[in-house]
Amino acid sequence: MPELPEVETYRRYFDLTALGKTIIHLEVEDHRQLTTDYDLLQQSLKGATLTDTSRIGKHFLITLSSGKILVLHFGMTGNLMYYRDAEDTPRFARVIFYFSNGYKLAFIDSRKFGRVGLADSIETYKKQKNLGPDALDVTLPQLKASLEKRKAPIKALLLDQSILAGVGNWIADEVLFQARIFPAKPANTLTNLELEHLHRAIQVVLQTAIDEEAIYHNFPKDFLIHSRGWEDSPKPVLEREVCPRHQSALTIAKMGGRTTYFCLLCQPV
DNA sequence: CTCAGTGTTCAGTG
DNA sequence: TCACTGAACACTGA
Numbered sequence: 110m111p112e113l114p115e116v117e118t119y120r121r122y123f124d125l126t127a128l129g130k131t132i133i134h135l136e137v138e139d140h141r142q143l144t145t146d147y148d149l150l151q152q153s154l155k156g157a158t159l160t161d162t163s164r165i166g167k168h169f170l171i172t173l174s175s176g177k178i179l180v181l182h183f184g185m186t187g188n189l190m191y192y193r194d195a196e197d198t199p200r201f202a203r204v205i206f207y208f209s210n211g212y213k214l215a216f217i218d219s220r221k222f223g224r225v226g227l228a229d230s231i232e233t234y235k236k237q238k239n240l241g242p243d244a245l246d247v248t249l250p251q252l253k254a255s256l257e258k259r260k261a262p263i264k265a266l267l268l269d270q271s272i273l274a275g276v277g278n279w280i281a282d283e284v285l286f287q288a289r290i291f292p293a294k295p296a297n298t299l300t301n302l303e304l305e306h307l308h309r310a311i312q313v314v315l316q317t318a319i320d321e322e323a324i325y326h327n328f329p330k331d332f333l334i335h336s337r338g339w340e341d342s343p344k345p346v347l348e349r350e351v352c353p354r355h356q357s358a359l360t361i362a363k364m365g366g367r368t369t370y371f372c373l374l375c376q377p378v
Numbered sequence: 379c380t381c382a383g384t385g386t387t388c389a390g391t392g
Numbered sequence: 393t394c395a396c397t398g399a400a401c402a403c404t405g406a
Contacts, residue, residue: 112384141402167385185384186404201404220403222385261396270386277384366398368383 111183113244113275114318116167119189123171124162126191127206127214131158134207137225142203142218144180144226153177153227154206163231165240166274170231177227180234184222190215244275245315249308256296256304263299263307264292265365276311278367279334280318284310286333291376292364333359337370 111119132154140147153175161172171179181187190199193212198205202215204225216225228234242251255272256263266272267281276284285292288310290303299307314332321327325334331353350359352372359370 115384139402182385184386185402218403219405220383220385220401222402224386259395265396268385279384367385 111167111185111187112277112280112318113164113166113315114280114323116164116169116183116275117319118323119183120162120164120169122189122191123169123214127189127208127212128159128162130208130210130212131156132206133209136205136207138203139221142221142224144224150225150227154179165231165235165243166270167277168234168238168240168274170228170234172231177229178231178234180224180226180228181216182224184218184220184224186218186220187223188217190217239271240274241270241272242274244273244311247273247308247311249305252308252311253301253304256299259296261296262293262364263290263296264367264369266296268365268367273311275315278369279337280314281365281367282337282370283314283333286371286375287314289375291378292369292371294378333370333372 133156135151135154137143137147143150154173158174159171159179160174163170163172167182169181169183171181173179191212191214192198199215199217201217201219203218203221203223204216206214208214216223228237241247241255252273256266259266264281264285267276267284268278282292284307288303288306290299290307317328328334333353335353336350336359350361350370351357352359352375355372355374357372357374360373362369
């Protein structure tokens with residue numbers, strides 16, 4: 110479920126496992142998941158050491174000893190696993206990096222929306238993908254400047270990676286719930302106070318999720334996410350889809366092209 | 379068998 | 393050109 114907190118959690122996992130290792134070989138199940146020609150990728154990665162990591166929004170960037178950047182994007186279902194024995198190869202391993210120490214790193218992705226490829230530099234990549242500031246770094250003035258002239262629903266713009274990078278569907282809903290803003294409200298009608306609340310909610314939701322390593326059931330009780338029905342032991346629908354503050358029924362609607370959960374009492378029109 | 383889905387991109391419209 | 397909307401993408405699992 111890779112939004113910014115998941116990708117940050119993957120990055121930390123990578124730093125504790127694959128970082129510093131040297132690639133000797135690459136296995137790719139489906140070339141359609143590559144954004145760089147297979148032969149070129151193989152050639153560029155063979156012998157390369159993974160020297161550093163960074164992240165912009167949901168994009169995971171790995172600096173190679175050659176100076177090139179290996180980019181992983183996890184799509185809807187991407188994940189990583191570092192392992193040694195072939196029998197531990199995870200199901201849906203789509204790309205496997207083999208290291209000189211005998212270990213492997215699997216890029217797991219059941220739905221195959223994830224992508225793997227090379228970039229010349231972090232800046233080039235950011236520009237090429239038209240990414241805005243990372244959602245953890247965006248300042249209130251930046252946020253205000255990119256929202257105040259836009260008429261689209263605020264939720265749709267929170268999902269726009271060129272405005273801020275890293276917010277996905279559940280975080281957009283969570284942030285708007287915490288900031289008590291109606292998701293379909295046109296962005297240019299947000300008051301300064303609402304923009305402040307929005308900015309603070311982005312920071313709080315993302316930092317909380319990262320601190321909990323993106324494990325949803327550990328999130329605070331007043332988080333809307335518990336009402337989405339992704340819990341480990343799903344409650345019946347009627348017990349689940351209620352506002353954590355009011356216990357009243359949530360509204361579920363399509364907004365910004367995605368399923369949107371919100372509370373009309375907390376987030377009035 | 380049908381359908382929704384955590385993300386991104388592109389075609390079409392105004 | 394820009395802002396915006398909605399469909400398409402590939403696949404799994406309910």
